[in-house]
Amino acid sequence: MALRGKYLTGCAGLVLAAMMSSPAFAVDPSRLLSADQNANDWLTNHGSYKSYHYSPADQINAGNVKNLEVAWTHFPERATRGIQSTPLAADGVLYYSGSYSRVYALDGATGKVVWSYAPELDEELVAKQTHSPYNRGLALANGNVYVGTVDGRLIALDMKTGKPVWDTRLVDSKKLTVGFTGAPLAVKDTVIIGSQGGEWPGRGPIFGVDGKSGQKKWEFFTVAGTDEAKATWGGESWRTGGGGGWMAGAYDPETNTVWWGTGNPAPLYDWAGADWQKSGPRPGTNLYTTSVIGLDPDTGKLKFYHQELPHDAWDFDSAVGEFLSIDRGGQKLMVHPNKGGFIFVYDRANGKVQNVWQLTKNINFVKGIDPKTGELIGRRDLSLGKADTPLCPAIAGGISWNSGAYSPKTQLYYKISQEWCMDITVIRTTPILEPMAQLNIGADFKLVAPPDGPARGRLDARDPVTGAKKWEINYKQPPLASILATGGNLLFVPDSEGVVHAYNAETGQELWSHGNGMGHNAGIISYMAGGKQYIAVPAGWGSLVSDEFAALWGEPFKSMAKNTGALFVFALKQ
């Protein structure tokens, strides 16, 4: 891996000097409202409240991207399970997080460290966690950088100095084992973050915290958060129902609604088969797991919900945090991918289903989903014992948590599909009646190739509302990083073998690539520093999905390190 960093040039030095001597480069909440128009910065985990993973910047474009080269690199400490975060950038400073919630503020033009922060974590607890110690991103607002920790805290750091402003414990992680790995979302004066969950027995809360004081304002339980929801859990199963909202959602300022996706119910898989309404470990539809929920950011009150998969029996949760605000023919829509491989299109005003289209080819957990109502058609509820044919997609999903991108210029939605299945044997497990430090799963399984070919990945360029496909690119393995579209008619895809690709966003033609020497399971962004455009992507392999790759594809994954990482930043050759 070549390190081709540049030392501070005279020009960049002046910019840095000007920046460091300027007053507080605050990101106030109103600035977040127009982030989608802002070519200079990358202010939220999904680029803006619209979740486009798009930058209008066009200095780097389809005509000159062949001249892109590494400008600088940064190496984080303790990159256990690689780097999984999407960086942020504001006023020429890049912020990113690594494992153990370590946060780095770097000069965007040079990579010079402005500050770094390493919270003291409960290491004994971290050692007990499965989905740990990675961190998937930060939020900026109120002059602070916000980061969650795997031991259950939300921390505010001063953007200028990296000094903690407040440090609030939200989850009793000693009891529940889980904490926070997802990015927070700043909305007005509130910082919102969702707990891990799913197969961990708990109630998956989402929290609203005052951004200035760190005081908890509200807590919404994704499991049995209302009386109506509690009635959808047989017996006492709601106490350990899983849920979780472990990826940052989005915000619709027009209706003052936070959109958030929730995790699967626990236990994963159950033996009730078609009788799931009445028997099994969690009889009922299990609200609000595997759902999209609309919350009031000021109060945490539920405004509406749509349960994408009632009684999710497959771990195809709705926790993907991507919610694209698309206006089409007078309709205000919200587009949300579900892990099962379907894309749901909602009315932004009320969460009512407007369309559902299928991204992933190999799906057999349902025969289909009604595009008008969202109702599941021909659901495949597994019974005790070995399933006669593999379940598709596999547990890792037809869609993973990494985000796609939408370009307002091409009006195309770029989204990665994962094509794989799994042999599964459902096993009756002991009901877990109290939260405890263990997973809650009810099956043995093994990933296998789908019926139509080898296990593989694919990038589709489609209409986000109708799903009409314009072109596709096939990959030997699914790319696991969030991708980026830019105003320069470019699409950047960091792949799993370690190569960053730049494509013509209109046609899919590959225009540039660069090997980073290790797989990507983070997010790629664009920002400006000193009037120059940069593309930044963390490399570093080791997510739970990427852990499946060695068995499926052998090298380079068998030999790929899972305890290292680097931030690569690219710019045009001078």
Add this chain to the structure above:
Amino acid sequence: MGGPPPCLPPPQAGEGGEGPPAPVMWISILRTGAVLVTVALPVACVWAQQSPSAAAKTTAPPPAEASPNDIDGPTLFASVCGFCHQDGGRTEGKGPKLAGTKRSDDFIIARIRNGKPGAMPAFGGAFSEGQIIAILAYIRALEDDAN
């Protein structure tokens, strides 16, 4: 301070199978345990037969008083371990294949207890010593197709 439990005849067909609807999910641990004990003992016996010196080699003392629930290795494995050790530990997945492992009992017990940073959680706080021994027994009883 005992070693593996004494061997009993295999359970009758139907024992430990599907119970009555909903209420069975919320029965007490005691009743669940009573069902499990009959299912799990033969596994422990397989382990005892295949690895007679296992208990002697174990550095940590066996549980002072194992509850009936402790010894349901297969169920425990499917609840917790199978997420990474796929096909019930019979194949490589997120975690390594366990069937036919050449690792010693001491190693496996220590790995379950302490985990491996960044790869496997430490279950020493979640599982009793009896449960850890039951998981070891389950692993030792797995047939290795490759051999």
